[in-house]
Amino acid sequence: MPLRNAKTPEKRAQLIEVFLGAGTWTYDLITRELTWSDGLYRLVGLDPKAVAASFDLYESLVHPDDRLAHEEIVELAHANQLSSRRFRVIRPDGHLIWLESRFDRQYDRSGRLAILHGVVQDVTNDHKAQIAHNRAAAANASLRKLVGGEFWRADSQGKLLDYTNWMRFTGQTAEQLRDYDRLAAVHPDDRQHFRTTWQGAIEGKYKLDLSVRVRRHDGVFQRFENTAVPLLDNDGEIVEWHGVSKLVEDIPAKPNLQNAVCEVHIRAARAMLGWTAQELAERSGISFSTIRRMEADAHSVKAENVERARETLENHGITFLSEPKDVVTVTFAAKR
Template sequence: MVLTVNGSGIQETFRFLEAKTNSGVWSLDFATRKMMWSDGFYALLGLEPGSVEPSYETIVELMHPDDRRPAGEFDRIVNEGLPLDRELRIIQPNGKLRWLANRSEVQLDKSGKPLRAFGVLLDVTPQRETALAKEAAEARFRALVIATNAFVWTAHADGQILDIRNWRELRGENPAELLGSKWVDLVHPDDRERTQQTWSEALASKHEYVVEHRIRQPDGDYRWVQSRAAPILQETGAVREWVGITSDIHDRKVWPATSEEAEGVLTGAQLRAARGVLNWSVRELSQASGVSSSTIRRLEDIDGPPPGREEALRPLQSALEGAGVEFLFPPSGKPGVRPR
């Protein structure tokens, strides 16, 4: 049964409002369990007006499985005259999914017994899709923050720090103690003036902020970090906020710039890893270095450095570095490899 409004002028106005607001109205008689739907209600379900008998069962058939009420719950709601307000997903016959929000009111008889309910169904799909997209973006941002293993921070247009992500996780300290301009106290005294000057210049020019400086660690030592930030601009060109990242570069700053300066001997593990970085076979490395394949295999069979002086290491190192590999010899820990 189609819910109508008396008067042709009122009917046209009613249809206009439903169409423009993507809404539909309904009513439910608690005694007979019969429903009435407006044209707009049918449209929200993706049905032609009058094509089916209005019923809760029809709505359930179109409802997303995860949004269906448990068996018997609707009868309990009707019997007790409880509100029917909720959000649900409808899968229209054409396969299109719509988010719908129901707003209702229960009418009671003189004795206070539930008599009937009236409601309006609103299409809130755009709002829900926007909210879901925002949630997904925030989830990706949180994952990115974790993956960077760095401090990600935001600052007000005037440069005052608003938030620092990963600070508690990586340092075990409360980031609230660094908000505003308190972070400056962590910067090494010798780097402080240069850091503040670079930050002031970035704020004034609205250009990218890049600086390398040392910050104090929880144990009192200092480590080199690189801080970078970029402004987020409003349509007017004014800065809405700054988003920055501070990453540890201490090893790069204190280790020798090249493996030639490092006091280390290539290990078999480094040779294997270097070939993996370049996706080279033993044969390809042999051709590039002039070292026999059997020698390369012998050296790679040992995870550490060879037991004696090995002349073949120099041409192997030269060939691999020439192809874009950098060998690392940290002051502590295992030697490493990375793309140059």
């Protein structure tokens, strides 16, 4: 029955209650009289023609753990703390439902709180959804501890289904995330690798292993190791992907000083220590003739000999510092 055909306020109120799955109540704090609308009777599974609303009836329907005594209602109402309340009701047919009640206060002419007017709505589905969400969050927290990374889900084409963690890490907005193909938060040098690797896994329906740098909300790029497996339906088609991303610290590559250190560095380091070529040969275990050839042309001797000479010099206070464009600086700090 359309609302426009409800010609009286009472009929309109009844239709609204049906559409919203709601009901209303009024509680007189002075007389302790409780009245319910037809919608509220319908929610709790009672016939308004068979029973009259009362505080005792209310107590018999509310789950024992959620019941409030009359004195508690009065105290909370006066304390201005109970404007909204969620509680369980056990219907006569045995079904348990969750109701949420919101109310407003009415005062008499002397300013005394006299009547509470409330609206009640069935929130059972919302409550179940919240429980499922809490359980999923707890499961994800457990997974993070077990695997040391963030668990995530993506659709059959590799697009994230839950953006919360991604948005928190990258600082991207929901609008920016809609432009998925740009991969704006992925390092420019990794984007093509990202696309190619994902596409290969999707087409082959095999496990994904992907290392990629992602820009953090403060602009710093950090590397993630990503592993994902496809969830297939009975026809072997990909339904979605389940994956784990682990943050790894990029370790700067150690300078290849073996190739950068040359004859001039060996001579300079030996001079800083006040050693003769013979002393360097004796301390490093390299022949004197090899040291002489090394100091003339480091590339004319075996690389391992250059490395051994370098380590010997470093063990006695010399430091070889690699700078941009393979420039090596030699410094000395006396060993104590």
